[in-house]
Amino acid sequence: MAARTAFATALAGLGEDAPLPVTARLFAQAGVPVFPCAPGGKNPLTEHGFHDATTSPGQVESWWRRFPAANIGMPTGAASGVVVVDVDVHGVNGYDAFRQARRAGLVNGWEALVRSPTGGLHVYYPASLASEQPSWQAGRVGIDFRGDRGYIIVPPSRRIIDGETSLYRLASLSPTPGRALDASALRTFLDPPRPPRRLPERGSSAGRTDPLKLAKWLGGEHTDRNHKLFWASCVLAEEGVPYRDALDAMLTVSQPDFGQREIARTVASGYKRIHVDTPRPREAGTARAGPVHDLDAIPEGHVPSRGLR
Structure with a gap:
């Protein structure tokens, strides 16, 4: 019988008020690689970012002794054994697309649901053992996928938004072990590929835009x-x-x-x-708080976590 991932198992035993250094060490002891990120933010504090993530309790204790308020970052994909569907609310309400994908049966099998400080939702799944699942973005519909070569900020990390501190909060744990997500099918559903369009001839101004x-x-x-x-x-x-x-x-x-x-x-x-080879966007500033949404995207039969507000 399948078992929960190490991340979901560790998360189930944590309280949302647990100190960050203690939580980081507990994740590492459970076999979940972590690394420190800026207090109240998302930027890595280590030289190589999520590539520095480790399960070494000694290294983790050293990091959080130096940065006791550091948020907890976790690489996604094969490195940690979990992938995340990130439902955003900045400019585009990603809950609409998530509901459509749910009705299509494409987002079942989640292990954990986490509310982000800005009102979004992080939906955790076991990583696929069959193939790599690279990270991608479907910005048009407000959904990102955090897979291989990506990372996520995990509870009980916090963000400072408009001068107020807000936590990443566990919203629900599935009563049964999760199952791998077909990330490729989800991406095709959310952002269908468009037929290639012939670009203007070099040197021609016709059709080009300023x-x-x-x-x-x-x-x-x-x-x-x-x-x-x-x-x-x-x-x-x-x-x-x-x-x-x-x-x-x-x-x-x-x-x-x-x-x-x-x-x-x-x-x-x-x-x-x-163009699939576009560079990743550079970080620039801090996102503003978005509207707070009810967790009406949670499938039926969920088990609410203790202390959910």
Whole structure:
């Protein structure tokens, strides 16, 4: 009979008020590799980021002795044995797409549900033993997949948003062991591939788009900016505008409620939809708090965790 992953087993025995150094050590002792991230944030504090993650209690104690308020990062994929569907609420309400995928039977088999400080949802599954599951983004629908070569911030880590501290909270544990997710099928469902489009001939201006003009237009918009930015990014990618040119232009649209991090992620998602080798977006600033959603995306039969608020 299948057993829960080491991560879900360790998570089941933790209290949400457990000190971060104690929790990090308990994860390591359970065989879950961890590494320290910035207090109240997500950026790794080690030189090689999630590649430095370890199950060595001595190394983990040393890290958290130096950074006692550090958040706990965990590599996803084969390294930890778990993958995560990240339901976002920045600009696009990812719960809508998650519900559709649930109705299609594509997101069953989860082990744990974690509420993020901004109102999103992290859905944990056992990693596939059959093949690698690389991380991907479907920014148009507000869903990211954290698999191989990715990482996630785990409970009881915290974020500081608008001056207030908010925790990553365990919302539910499945009463039975989970099963591997078909991440490829989920990606195809959420972000269907588009037929290739022939780019303009080199040296021809016909059909090419000026990213600065699109950025100026976007700067005058005040509704559905994330959707419009995604559309603009796809257009620029299709017309052969270099990714960095598009990103630099769109970052000029940055406003207090439309930050550089969100812009960078959306531009990268648009380019990834057209060109799979687009660079990962650089971190830029801290995301604003999104609306708090009820966990109505939780499938029936879940077991609520103690102390859920």
